[in-house]
Amino acid sequence: MSSENGQPDGDAEGAPPEQLALIRESVRKAGTPRAKPRTWRGAALAKELPVARVLVDKGVLHLDRYFDYAVPEELDADAQPGVRVRVRFGAGGRRVREGRREGGGLIDGFLVERRAESDYAGPLAALAQVVSPERVLDEELLGLARVVADRYAGSLADVLQLAVPPRSARAERRPSPAPQPPPPAPAPGSWERYEQGPAFLESLASGGAPRAVWNALPGPQWSEELARAVAAALASGRGALVVLPDGRAVARVDAALTGLLGEGRHAVLTADAGPEKRYAQWLAVRRGSVRAVVGTRAAMFAPVRDLGLVAVWDDGDDSHSEQHAPQPHAREVLLLRAAQDRCGFLLGGWSCTVEAAQLVDTGWARPLLAPRERVRTAAPLVRTVGDQDLARDEAARAARLPTLAWQAVREGLRHGPVLVQVPRRGYVPRMACAACRAPARCRHCAGPLEARGADDLRCGWCGREESGWHCPECGGFRLRAQVVGARRTAEELGRAFPAVPVRTSGREHVLDTVPGAPALVVSTPGAEPVAEGGYAAALLLDGWAMLGRPDLRSGEDALRRWIGAAALVRPQPAGGTVVVVAEPTLRPVQALVRWDPVGHAVRELAERAELGFPPVSRMAAVSGPGEAVSEFLRAVELPAPAEILGPVPLPVTAAGRPRRPGAPSPGEHWDRALIRVPPGHGAALAAALKTAQATRMARGGNAPVWVRIDPLDIG
Structure with missing residues (x-):
């Protein structure tokens, strides 16, 4: 790194070895006064507060500090705290002293503060440019970004990239409207x-x-x-x-x-x-x-x-x-x-x-x-159909609906639209052997087989078409759907109710609203459109698919998605009915029937407190190649009560699907470890992980290691 960026503010731990050597050398010079800033090209400096403290837009943890630059006289008026600037930073791998003389590449940053003197004893590089005199960063936003960065073991520059949108010169030239006086207090x-x-x-x-x-x-x-x-x-x-x-x-x-x-x-x-x-x-x-x-x-x-x-x-x-x-x-x-x-x-x-x-x-x-x-008067009537009821029910088999659901649809269509929530999009996302229920997998990569259409069976990982499949467990040749997708459900309902229009809402095409006329609306969770006047009825299919996820939040998420759909249905006094196909004795199903999400959350909280699970405890996930994760865990200095769970192998991201941050790409094999601390130690955990990650990056660690505080899914 080029030393022309000046001396970093505060502790230099985790800085590159070349910079550490330079800093220590300057500290050892007893009696060395603070340097008055001067530029290496002899340009005139600002007469007052000639030092600019800059946060460079480089989101790496070992550079998560401020750097001092000299303010040229011609930039004095515009170089105010909060503006965007460009500075020379780094020297493309040259030695430090050469970088100071020859300069590095230009990089964006924020001017945080103007000062009279610098803590750095050597010559300072000058600000290269004030991008805009618009002061986009104030002390309040900077303080919030710093608190968020510390809480999530991240860099301040990364947080500010989320907090401050990219610049548009035309928008800056446009005057903002005049502020309006406060409105009167609203009625309840x-x-x-x-x-x-x-x-x-x-x-x-x-x-x-x-x-x-x-x-x-x-x-x-x-x-x-x-x-x-x-x-x-x-x-x-x-x-x-x-x-x-x-x-x-x-x-x-x-x-x-x-x-x-x-x-x-x-x-x-x-x-x-x-x-x-x-x-x-x-x-x-x-x-x-x-x-x-x-x-x-x-x-x-x-x-x-x-x-x-x-x-x-x-x-x-x-x-x-x-x-x-x-x-x-x-x-x-x-x-x-x-x-x-x-x-x-x-x-x-x-x-x-x-x-x-x-x-x-x-x-x-x-x-x-x-x-x-x-x-009770605002919520719809909720009825349940368990798996045993569905297995014994021979009626309406062509539409994959139990009799109770069939009746609810038929009655609801007499008064308005009916919502059908399906856990997955697509045709038939997962297939299994019809005889032994073993998952159907690809012969090439062992990925799950999916039905994209009536005669289109292909792997969900490698995309290869599959013909002549047979079950390696029992030798069967027939397939059945594990979870039927939204498009397939729409086809089945269309055949069962041929005179009724069928609309679908999902990732590819999300409907915002639908008319209040009779229709079947098949939707994936979260994509349910609002019906004019509310839905007359709703069916929540394949509840076991959401409840069966191996995740701590599966019950909470299932209840949230069910209630989100049921809340769009007319209240019970107006005839609104919801039928959920799930085991009636399960806690989330009972909470839906009683419309008591608060009681469900309180019981979940009590159980997690007893077991030491989030949010009662604080947790972090560390993922990456196995050796890199093990090395990171050996190096990090965790607070005394920290508990390490794992590492364990992570599932591989399917080919053709987006790779989530902290997840391996196809062909990679990663491990993940969870670190848990009791209440009151979350800040210490984040600080320890941030320090270890910064030190690792400063030493040039090549293998990626992802650190996430409070991961959404902990498996």
């Missing part, structure tokens, strides 16, 4: 359905900071209720931030806010808007022109001034977890913001995660619930 509206709902709004409107976990009643009113919470925060003269799982949810809250407050009161931050429009909206928030933000997970860092409320909807959705390093979760970032800004906090959803239950259990947040009488 449908918040009156909840025991503490009006009091929550009153506290926000009066400048308070209430913290609540909100179990929303089924139906479409949730978006209006979120809008009223935002309006209450704005009425106090403060800002508000709402993070939602997808663009469809953002659109509903956006419409509700516009209807309640009018145009220009809030900004929408989603990737669908395009880079220029999104950056223009972000700038309006940064400049203080707009005090409310609604968006997807990237909006969790939105620089809202004087925050009065942060809110997240459906925190159990995987979309809230960022896939780029250091992979923060929107719920945790908003919890940090609520503590940092001392503002209100609202975690809402139709279901309830274990993390939400823990917030209530510890007393950090208060429950925001509706009386049981209101829950």
